[in-house]
Amino acid sequence: MDLFDRFDLLPALIVYKNAPFQNWGLVVDYTPQYTCIPNSIGGVQRIVKYARDNDMSVRCAGFRHSWAPIFGRHGQITISLLSLAEATKIPNFTALSKILPEWLLHKNELQTLEVVSGTPRVKGNVLVRIGASTTNEQLRRWCVKNNKYSYPLNVIMVEMTIGGTNAPICHGAGRRHETLSDLVRRVEYVDCNGKLQVVDDPRLLRAAAGCFGLMGVVTHLTLEFEPMSYALMKPEKIPVLRAIPPPDDMRDDEIPPALRLQDWTPEQRAADIAKFEEVATNGFYTEWFWFPYSDLCWVNCWDTTDNPSGTEDYPSNVQTFFMFISQFTMNVLQNATVLNELIKTLHLDEAAVTLISRAAMFALPAWEEPVKTYLPDALHFQRGIQNVRVLDVEVEIPLQPSETNPTKPDYAVVRRAWWDAILSCYAHSSKGCPQRMPLEMRIMGGSDIVMAPQKGNKLGTCAIEVLTLEAARDMWVPYAEEVIGKWLSYRDREGKRINTKPHWAKQWNGINVDGKPWVEKMKHKDYRLEKEEFKGLLAEIGKKHGWTLKDLKKRFSNDFFDAFYFDDI
Structure with missing residues (x-):
């Protein structure tokens, strides 16, 4: 990549122009016009507002692990939740961060980890607010270091972001455990107008907690954790x-x-x-x-x-x-x-x-x-x-x-x-x-x-x-x-x-x-019936937050989701 194709717009936002995209499994590739790497909520809002003003679509990617066509569109905007070196280069050293001192681990506003107030569904549990760019390795280290609370299920890989693991409804193991999205109690996202919004209604979370990024750019998720075992x-x-x-x-x-x-x-x-x-x-x-x-x-x-x-x-x-x-x-x-x-x-x-x-x-x-x-x-x-x-x-x-x-x-x-x-x-x-x-x-x-x-x-x-x-x-x-x-x-x-x-x-x-x-x-x-229920719940959220399914199709969809969900819009 030519050095002049990379430029800093703001301290909180790095942008690459025409940087080729490949997923980890090398089965998805395209070239977005802009690949943006924000490290704050404000950075995400600026990207979405730019997309709105220029009639472009936005999709997110973390470690790019999915083999499915759930990434961005050619010539549009891709948000990388991680630096391109961390997301694309092999060998990747995330697993070795265990032996690195804490001060060497880069963190930003989209990688927060904190216990927050609220009423969990199970007595004795707590609510933990997690930035979407947080890696499973960072989350694992945080749980072990504090030795108080833990998630009861997750994927094996530590080289995954929380946003990327949750969006396509990933899971762990054990018959008593559901999916990662079932643990979500609150979703904070930037909508198609660049506004920061919140969904915490349990009924609406059935769609919002596993929505493939179609609702907007998720910045933080609040999950219900159990006492450490x-x-x-x-x-x-x-x-x-x-x-x-x-x-x-x-x-x-x-x-x-x-x-x-x-x-x-x-x-x-x-x-x-x-x-x-x-x-x-x-x-x-x-x-x-x-x-x-x-x-x-x-x-x-x-x-x-x-x-x-x-x-x-x-x-x-x-x-x-x-x-x-x-x-x-x-x-x-x-x-x-x-x-x-x-x-x-x-x-x-x-x-x-x-x-x-x-x-x-x-x-x-x-x-x-x-x-x-x-x-x-x-x-x-x-x-x-x-x-x-x-x-x-x-x-x-x-x-x-x-x-x-x-x-x-x-x-x-x-x-x-x-x-x-x-x-x-x-x-x-x-x-x-x-x-x-x-x-x-x-x-x-x-x-x-x-x-x-x-x-x-x-x-x-x-x-x-x-x-x-x-x-x-x-x-x-x-x-x-x-x-x-x-x-x-x-x-x-x-x-x-x-x-x-x-x-x-x-x-x-x-x-x-x-x-x-x-x-x-x-x-x-x-999913004939489920996709209609899914769209109905999203439309209900949109009515509260000031957007429509047509807005989602224009701003956060891609070719696959257009055909699967929005073919009648």
Whole structure:
């Protein structure tokens, strides 16, 4: 970029002209006319007023982690909640800020963290006001340092902004937990007229707390935090068959030979199923990882305690540095042209992926006794993820009621989804191995947020995803479509298709289901009623604050949202 294309308009606002935009997964790119980096509410207001006066649109981005087309428009304005170096460069050192002194960490008005007055919905909880540019790493450090309150759920990555994590309705794990947006009690945003506004009505928050930035530029979110608790982490490496046993109707000869256990008795199988279902139903945090062609599953399921005695810092500084180096090395190797060509020429794809999986499993911990650590440390147990680019598809499958007790979940569909993904991976082992990163699954709750894919899942949700390295891009989409096709095919006991939906922030654009673009199913079936309720609530907010849906379309939308929400405006 030419140095003269960067200029300072104000002390609180830096602007780049015609700076190309790419998302982290390298599947979205465009060139905004202006990329603005504000560090104050006033800076945001000036940007929006400029957009209004010049008939331009504004969209925000943080670490750019979404694979979905939710960013800005070509030739318009992009607000970067972080500096371009922090948001775009690899290696990224956010995870290593743990070992840096506090005074070295840059903070501004959009990165505030403070307990504020107000009445939480649960007695004993508190309300915490957080700037939208605050990173998960800054939030994690703040919670651990104060050791009083913590968020009960979050994504794993520390390289995410709070605004960016909340906007597309992201989630954590554990059946008692909903989405991050469900924790929001107040939204402060700059509207299409450049005015600072507030939404705190619980009914209106069902739209405002997970609105993809369509309402305006969110400057601060107030979330409800719980008293600090301590995770009793005891990760395990368990044979794949025993971690999540296959569905009852799966024949033994369908199981890949490498995964079979000769001495696995029917009694052990029944006990393993009961253990899995008990943990999935009642565990505070429940997550399973399977790396391609590994005969072990990494099980990261744990509960918490209120007793702080014996609390350890996890990961330690040394462990964090090792994670950082491991992730960055993986990214370097996947982009090594000579190495990739050698693997293809010698048909060593499966061997290479197997080595990657073994290295990943070796790096993950397994402990005989639980390690007690701060809850936010346990939620962000893996650091430096920013430094290896991947592609990722995820769906949210509603848990189905048990036939004998409809108030309890049945996990037959969950086990089927898990093993369908494993079998698909093995079926492609001689076809270039398109899946090169793990199969991951979490059991979580439902949601009250209107546009959440978990909305209405009263018994909970199976959040399941498959990932690959960015280097496997050319063969990824057909493979992803095959796996997703299986996940979307499941039916309930009445023969109706289960209402499985994609994670908004993951990769669904450009993917077909049932021979048609997935987004068509999302618009005309999955969210047909929800999107009308969503627009109705936004219109109600706008009536109070002096704007209309037409104003939102002009100021804060993009091509995708125009077609999905505003096609009748």
